[in-house]
Amino acid sequence: QQGECTVDAAHMGADLERVLVTEDEIQAKLAELSQEIADEYAGKDVLLVGVLKGAVMVMADLMRALPITAPVDWMAVSSYGSGTKSSGVVRILKDLDTDISGKHVLIVEDIVDSGLTLSWIRSNLESRNPASVEICTLLRKPEAAKVEVDVKWVGFDIPNEFVVGYGLDYAEQYRGLRQVGTLAPHVYS
Ligand code: XMP
Numbered sequence: 001q002q003g004e005c006t007v008d009a010a011h012m013g014a015d016l017e018r019v020l021v022t023e024d025e026i027q028a029k030l031a032e033l034s035q036e037i038a039d040e041y042a043g044k045d046v047l048l049v050g051v052l053k054g055a056v057m058v059m060a061d062l063m064r065a066l067p068i069t070a071p072v073d074w075m076a077v078s079s080y081g082s083g084t085k086s087s088g089v090v091r092i093l094k095d096l097d098t099d100i101s102g103k104h105v106l107i108v109e110d111i112v113d114s115g116l117t118l119s120w121i122r123s124n125l126e127s128r129n130p131a132s133v134e135i136c137t138l139l140r141k142p143e144a145a146k147v148e149v150d151v152k153w154v155g156f157d158i159p160n161e162f163v164v165g166y167g168l169d170y171a172e173q174y175r176g177l178r179q180v181g182t183l184a185p186h187v188y189s
Pocket residue numbers: 054079085086111112113114115116117118161162163164168169170
């Protein structure tokens with residue numbers, strides 16, 4: 001059930017082995033974080049930067065939870081290297097549409113795994129003279145960290161296992177799941 005195959009909604013949930021974060025937990029956490037973020041950026045020129053494709057769900061729900069209005073821009077990057085492991089060598093597939101100089105940038109991410117991708121994105125954006133760069137991520141795997149990334153807002157620390165759902169994919173599938181979980185072994189084989 002990978003590659004060009006499509007997994008239908010009924011099978012999508014069944015393919016999860018274990019739910020790590022439920023839909024309710026995600027929404028409650030985003031409500032909490034959005035308050036803190038709104039307080040931090042009150043009266044400031046803030047730009048939300050989402051990293052495609054995984055961050056689409058977090059961005060959609062976070063921006064709707066935010067009691068302030070803020071423009072949104074997107075970046076798409078790809079890590080060189082094979083498989084599901086990040087190499088830290090990053091290529092920009094789609095750059096921001098916006099000039100961020102003088103702006104307070106909030107990077108919105110789905111997951112910090114090794115931290116290599118995000119630390120590269122952060123220094124790339126910092127080189128463009130923004131007023132500030134902070135990071136908000138829904139998920140973080142503390143045991144997988146290869147570099148320290150200063151993440152101001154973290155939704156959930158999760159174990160070092162491959163997860164899908166809520167924007168996260170396996171072979172481009174499962175991004176539409178409303179919860180985050182690990183995949184059942186039968187999916188891989
Ligand atoms: P790091 O922090 O290792 O992560 O540079 C780079 C990107 O890899 C993706 N990623 C995952 N995707 N399940 C996924 O579906 C996972 O468990 C997972 N861990 C990392 C994600 O796009 C992240 O930005």
